[in-house]
Amino acid sequence: MTDLPPKMDDETDSATATHSAAREAGGQESKASAVDELVDHIRTLISEDGLKVGDSLPTEKELCERFHAGRNTVREAMRILKTYGVVKVRPKVGAVLIDERMARAFDLFAFNTLEVSRETFVDIQGFRSLLEVASFETLFDNVTPEDIADLHQVNSEFLAAKTAVDASEIDFRFHTRLVAVMGNKAILDVYKIMKPVIMKIMLKAKTVQTFSTVTYSEHAEILETLERRDRTAYQYKMKSHLDAGFRHFETAKPAE
Amino acid sequence: MTDLPPKMDDETDSATATHSAAREAGGQESKASAVDELVDHIRTLISEDGLKVGDSLPTEKELCERFHAGRNTVREAMRILKTYGVVKVRPKVGAVLIDERMARAFDLFAFNTLEVSRETFVDIQGFRSLLEVASFETLFDNVTPEDIADLHQVNSEFLAAKTAVDASEIDFRFHTRLVAVMGNKAILDVYKIMKPVIMKIMLKAKTVQTFSTVTYSEHAEILETLERRDRTAYQYKMKSHLDAGFRHFETAKPAE
DNA sequence: TCTTTCAATTGTTGGACAAATAAAAGATAG
DNA sequence: CTATCTTTTATTTGTCCAACAATTGAAAGA
Numbered sequence: 292m293t294d295l296p297p298k299m300d301d302e303t304d305s306a307t308a309t310h311s312a313a314r315e316a317g318g319q320e321s322k323a324s325a326v327d328e329l330v331d332h333i334r335t336l337i338s339e340d341g342l343k344v345g346d347s348l349p350t351e352k353e354l355c356e357r358f359h360a361g362r363n364t365v366r367e368a369m370r371i372l373k374t375y376g377v378v379k380v381r382p383k384v385g386a387v388l389i390d391e392r393m394a395r396a397f398d399l400f401a402f403n404t405l406e407v408s409r410e411t412f413v414d415i416q417g418f419r420s421l422l423e424v425a426s427f428e429t430l431f432d433n434v435t436p437e438d439i440a441d442l443h444q445v446n447s448e449f450l451a452a453k454t455a456v457d458a459s460e461i462d463f464r465f466h467t468r469l470v471a472v473m474g475n476k477a478i479l480d481v482y483k484i485m486k487p488v489i490m491k492i493m494l495k496a497k498t499v500q501t502f503s504t505v506t507y508s509e510h511a512e513i514l515e516t517l518e519r520r521d522r523t524a525y526q527y528k529m530k531s532h533l534d535a536g537f538r539h540f541e542t543a544k545p546a547e
Numbered sequence: 548m549t550d551l552p553p554k555m556d557d558e559t560d561s562a563t564a565t566h567s568a569a570r571e572a573g574g575q576e577s578k579a580s581a582v583d584e585l586v587d588h589i590r591t592l593i594s595e596d597g598l599k600v601g602d603s604l605p606t607e608k609e610l611c612e613r614f615h616a617g618r619n620t621v622r623e624a625m626r627i628l629k630t631y632g633v634v635k636v637r638p639k640v641g642a643v644l645i646d647e648r649m650a651r652a653f654d655l656f657a658f659n660t661l662e663v664s665r666e667t668f669v670d671i672q673g674f675r676s677l678l679e680v681a682s683f684e685t686l687f688d689n690v691t692p693e694d695i696a697d698l699h700q701v702n703s704e705f706l707a708a709k710t711a712v713d714a715s716e717i718d719f720r721f722h723t724r725l726v727a728v729m730g731n732k733a734i735l736d737v738y739k740i741m742k743p744v745i746m747k748i749m750l751k752a753k754t755v756q757t758f759s760t761v762t763y764s765e766h767a768e769i770l771e772t773l774e775r776r777d778r779t780a781y782q783y784k785m786k787s788h789l790d791a792g793f794r795h796f797e798t799a800k801p802a803e
Numbered sequence: 804t805c806t807t808t809c810a811a812t813t814g815t816t817g818g819a820c821a822a823a824t825a826a827a828a829g830a831t832a833g
Numbered sequence: 834c835t836a837t838c839t840t841t842t843a844t845t846t847g848t849c850c851a852a853c854a855a856t857t858g859a860a861a862g863a
Contacts, residue, residue, distance in 0.1 A: 393744065418733045425682060477670040
């Protein structure tokens with residue numbers, strides 16, 4: 292995911308419709324493993340029993356007996372469901388249905404530790420601008436004095452930061468806390484997933500000294516506009532703040 | 548207004564989201580399970596050895612020995628990586644690195660047995676509002692006559708849609724094409740990942756008849772405001788369009 | 804070159820024990 | 834006797850081990 296697509300249409304090779312309807316067709320469907328079959332069974336069990344978020348699944352032992360499977364097989368199937376974010380398992384209490392699939396979907400991309408290209412930088416900063424600047428209405432509606440206090444607290448930690456990595460960690464925490472003010476879990480999830488990329492961008496653009504001086508005061512100014520409910524000033528300050536790193540990239544990567 | 552997640556700070560004790568920077572801080576790390584630790588280890592192994600798509604991972608036995616873990620623990624860790632679409636395992640040949648994460652993201656939502664919760668609905672529509680309404684500046688800057696023509700084309704397909712599923716597919720294509728106008732790949736990717744949820748929301752709120760009448764004309768009106776570069780009208784129309792499904796959800800779940 | 808055999812690896816099962824914890828039983832204070 | 838806190842118990846999940854089946858790439862043989 293590096294190059295910008297030419298206004299891509301859609302086309303996602305229809306990966307969604309892969310469930311069931313495989314083995315009954317008598318096809319050469321590569322013979323699903325016991326674990327995969329078990330996942331299918333549990334899925335139909337959820338569907339047929341009308342289980343909903345908050346309900347409990349049978350215990351491992353019961354699943355073993357009901358579907359004639361070994362316990363480790365059941366455990367691997369449950370591991371898949373856990374990874375999907377549809378169940379939460381705790382010792383003694385068992386498996387409870389949840390729905391955190393959105394968060395897990397974005398988790399998939401936590402592996403990215405590749406080099407940040409200029410295109411990616413532009414995209415990510417554009418995204419952040421949308422999340423942190425354009426959302427000012429929701430932000431101003433929801434922000435509480437407690438939020439402001441928290442943000443000041445986080446920002447003050449800059450003064451104790453020793454390394455650039457520490458500082459960028461605090462920088463990210465500041466912006467994450469700001470996004471959290473909106474109270475939208477989906478947006479917060481997306482923001483958290485972008486952490487590795489955002490951190491790289493922060494690190495690339497700044498040294499530890501820049502953090503404890505420029506970044507710190509810029510954050511403080513942003514907080515002040517937020518506190519005053521000054522929409523115009525907030526948008527201006529935040530936009531400038533996000534665009535600051537632009538130079539480093541434009542000079543760093545001339546062309547390709 | 549809506550029951551937002553209680554200003555979650557950070558920390559979502561998920562499986563793989565426990566990225567590094569955890570154990571060195573000596574915090575109250577809730578003691579990650581052996582499987583989660585192993586996933587982390589394997590990830591750093593991939594990273595440090597510079598493994599890429601097509602390369603092989605060590606065998607189960609080697610992983611057992613190297614990380615002092617039981618074989619079932621290793622298997623559950625590998626099961627997570629398989630579910631994430633990061634490795635493909637075949638008997639005898641072992642685990643090979645792949646990258647099918649995007650496809651897996653869609654698989655997550657093949658679990659259509661679960662209802663979309665009201666919280667998710669509110670969050671997602673809020674997110675879409677940000678992406679499709681608040682981004683109007685970028686949108687108006689980038690939109691070309693070709694884009695408009697494409698959007699008209701997609702919208703016209705409503706008239707040929709036979710089932711509600713077909714129609715919601717077209718509906719999603721329309722909005723995806725609109726988001727693509729911004730030319731931001733990161734945003735487009737996120738939007739595509741959300742496809743299954745968005746589709747479900749679309750389906751829940753509408754019947755096939757609604758699609759071919761109300762939705763079609765609402766889209767047409769939106770396109771018209773876009774063509775006229777009427778910012779105010781665009782925001783109003785699009786916001787109303789997105790908020791339309793709200794009623795269906797509010798009456799569905801009375802309280803809790 | 805083809806076939807057969809072999810060996811290594813993953814897939815599945817069952818059992819054992821440790822860790823966690825909700826529920827039940829008991830103890831204590833009022 | 835009641836209520837609250839503490840302890841015990843029983844159940845469930847977490848981890849590990851051992852064994853065997855299934856798969857299949859690789860070597861041996863025809």
